[in-house]
Amino acid sequence: MNGGDKVAEVLQKQGVRFLFTLCGGHISPILVSAKARGIRVVDVRHEVTAVFAADAVGRLTGVPGVAAVTAGPGATNTITAVKNAQMAQSPVVVLGGATATMLRGRGSLQDIDQMALMAPHVKWATRVTRVRRLVPVLEEAFRIAREGVPGPVFVECPVDLLYPADLVRGWYGAKTGDKPKGAGDALVQAYIRWHLRRLFGGTEGVTASDPRPVAAPEPDPALVEEAAGFLNRAERPVLVIGSQATLTTAGVGDLAASVRALGVPVYLSGMARGLLGPSHALQMRHKRKEALREADLVILAGTPNDFRLDYGRQVSRRAVLVSANRSSRDLTKNRRPTVGVLGAPELFLRELAGRLRPREVWTGWVTALRGRDGQREQEI
Numbered sequence: 385m386n387g388g389d390k391v392a393e394v395l396q397k398q399g400v401r402f403l404f405t406l407c408g409g410h411i412s413p414i415l416v417s418a419k420a421r422g423i424r425v426v427d428v429r430h431e432v433t434a435v436f437a438a439d440a441v442g443r444l445t446g447v448p449g450v451a452a453v454t455a456g457p458g459a460t461n462t463i464t465a466v467k468n469a470q471m472a473q474s475p476v477v478v479l480g481g482a483t484a485t486m487l488r489g490r491g492s493l494q495d496i497d498q499m500a501l502m503a504p505h506v507k508w509a510t511r512v513t514r515v516r517r518l519v520p521v522l523e524e525a526f527r528i529a530r531e532g533v534p535g536p537v538f539v540e541c542p543v544d545l546l547y548p549a550d551l552v553r554g555w556y557g558a559k560t561g562d563k564p565k566g567a568g569d570a571l572v573q574a575y576i577r578w579h580l581r582r583l584f585g586g587t588e589g590v591t592a593s594d595p596r597p598v599a600a601p602e603p604d605p606a607l608v609e610e611a612a613g614f615l616n617r618a619e620r621p622v623l624v625i626g627s628q629a630t631l632t633t634a635g636v637g638d639l640a641a642s643v644r645a646l647g648v649p650v651y652l653s654g655m656a657r658g659l660l661g662p663s664h665a666l667q668m669r670h671k672r673k674e675a676l677r678e679a680d681l682v683i684l685a686g687t688p689n690d691f692r693l694d695y696g697r698q699v700s701r702r703a704v705l706v707s708a709n710r711s712s713r714d715l716t717k718n719r720r721p722t723v724g725v726l727g728a729p730e731l732f733l734r735e736l737a738g739r740l741r742p743r744e745v746w747t748g749w750v751t752a753l754r755g756r757d758g759q760r761e762q763e764i
Contacts, residue, residue, distance in 0.1 A: 387545040388413025394522040397592040404434035408454025410481025413546040435465030446633035448475035448529040455481040456494025469536040475529040476536040484544040502538040511540040603727030612739040618681035627654030628686030629729040647742025670760035686729035688714035708732035
């Protein structure tokens with residue numbers, strides 16, 4: 385077993401079905417071992433595509449999507465897609481090849497400071513320096529990618545951790561096999577032997593374990609109750625649901641049921657599109673700006689007040705604004721809500737629906753919005 389197989393073992397345990405890549409020598413053992421374990425290796429034409437594909441898998445399945453890219457230009461080519469995953473809050477694990485541990489910073493092939501490159505764009509960037517650390521570090525990477533506000537992580541895996549130990553010792557043996565020519569040469573050879581023992585030592589019994597469950601952050605019940613009170617008094621409520629509400633992929637059906645139970649007219653954006661099917665009576669598609677300006681209560685579920693809502697200006701200042709978001713930063717971006725609920729928006733809507741029933745007074749409001757929607761369809 386080599387380090388590449390250790391990596392593949394973790395991927396298999398984590399439920400990874402696809403590994404996206406552009407093949408490179410630094411990462412080949414990962415690809416070989418993944419394929420041997422039944423993980424489909426998808427070789428693309430550009431590394432940015434590998435991470436975009438991993439992002440899509442993460443969004444659709446809830447299991448972090450995985451891309452493996454080679455050192456140097458392989459890593460630099462991913463940046464646009466990594467940044468996209470960060471902004472979209474998608475769970476993604478990027479495995480980056482790297483030069484041998486003893487050659488970092490010495491001008492070896494495709495050796496650049498990948499950690500400095502990746503750090504601003506990921507939740508966590510780390511470098512593995514010993515074979516026995518591959519399993520626990522990767523398991524931690526999967527956990528971090530999923531917990532709280534999901535996002536991409538980067539794990540740098542040097543080439544000498546991934547290939548078989550005997551082969552790597554052969555590489556280094558070219559430096560240590562000859563009789564030392566002096567005290568300095570002898571010291572270098574002794575250091576290399578020590579480095580190899582450290583590199584491969586302690587791997588016995590290190591195996592991948594089943595993934596630990598990562599629970600969606602629960603909203604504060606008191607804040608849910610406060611929001612329910614405002615909604616119960618509202619006459620023209622509007623609900624806006626964004627991608628973040630669909631991060632718990634297994635709970636999307638429950639989310640749709642909660643929206644139907646609330647009876648509030650809803651606008652769907654991002655990955656939430658399609659949540660209620662093609663023609664549900666509560667789903668509005670057009671004239672959202674006008675509806676938000678006329679509403680006396682607006683609920684933002686997993687949607688920040690960014691450019692899509694004109695930085696919060698689309699919501700009337702007279703309206704009660706309720707926002708539920710996993711991100712404390714997005715919760716108050718550009719506008720502070722009347723009730724700000726830090727937690728998973730899908731759980732917030734589920735608990736809110738459990739406290740309320742649709743009100744008759746909303747019927748006329750829903751009918752008016754539907755009429756406006758139909759008129760716009762005819763114009764189109």
